[in-house]
Amino acid sequence: MRIDILTILPELLQGPFSASIMKRAQDKGLAEIFVHNIRDYSTNKHKQVDDYQYGGGAGMVMSIEPIAAVLDKLISERKYDEIIYMTPDGEVLDQKTANSFSLYENIIILCGHYKGVDERIRQIYITKEISIGSYVLSGGELAAAVLTDSIVRLIPGVLNDETSALTDSFQDNLLSPPVYTRPPEFRGYKVPEVLLSGNFDLIEKYRDEEAYKRTKERRPDLLD
Ligand code: 6GU
Helix, strand or coil: CCCEEECCCCHHCCCCCCCHHHHHHHHCCCEEEEEEEEEHHHHCCCCCCCECCCCCCCCCCEHHHHHHHHHHHHHHHCCCCEEEEEEEEEECCHHHHHHHCCCCCCEEECCCCCCCCHHHHHHCCEEEEEEEECCCCCCCHHHHHHHHHHHCCCCCCCHHHCCCCHHCCCCCCCCCCCCCCCCEEECCEEECHHHHHCHHHHHHHHHHHHHHHHHHHHHHHCCC
């Protein structure tokens, strides 16, 4: 899968993709992530990428032309399954959306800043608008990294048995059960007996029950 990310702050996106699972996915050739600096496409002599908003009011708006220039170049090179705009007024990301995006061949992710992008970019190019929750971030970059991580880990071959996505929280609309490792007792707190029993039927039953209990207590909305 190929993911092209458009941003005015490429340095914000270097860390998240250079370690752990996202790095492994790229090293294995299962994901290709390209970060494009929108500023490189500005024809303005000051490399300006934003401007005052029509109608007045505080806050700058990201200009059409440099964004359109990157998008036109990418679109002319290959077919994209989705052109996603990261914005707090988008559809809130969930596991179902991540699952469906992970089946795509090529996607573009546009990161917004300031007051956002000129509305016509959204009208002309954008096929999906995604938010990562009901709070405001300074820009779309961290949200784009979250979205990319949620997708890349689902690409077949990225995770091994130990990190399998099948047992993730949310994959079956349930939160994960509690987990333990050695020692069997710490400051009087004991690992539940059943997990030490070696009886895998009982262990599976315990985990199913705990997952359900936890979901009912913390996220009853997932059970609806
Ligand atoms: Cl996608 N962008 C920004 N700037 N803030 C957000 C967000 C996105 N999702 C939640 N908050």
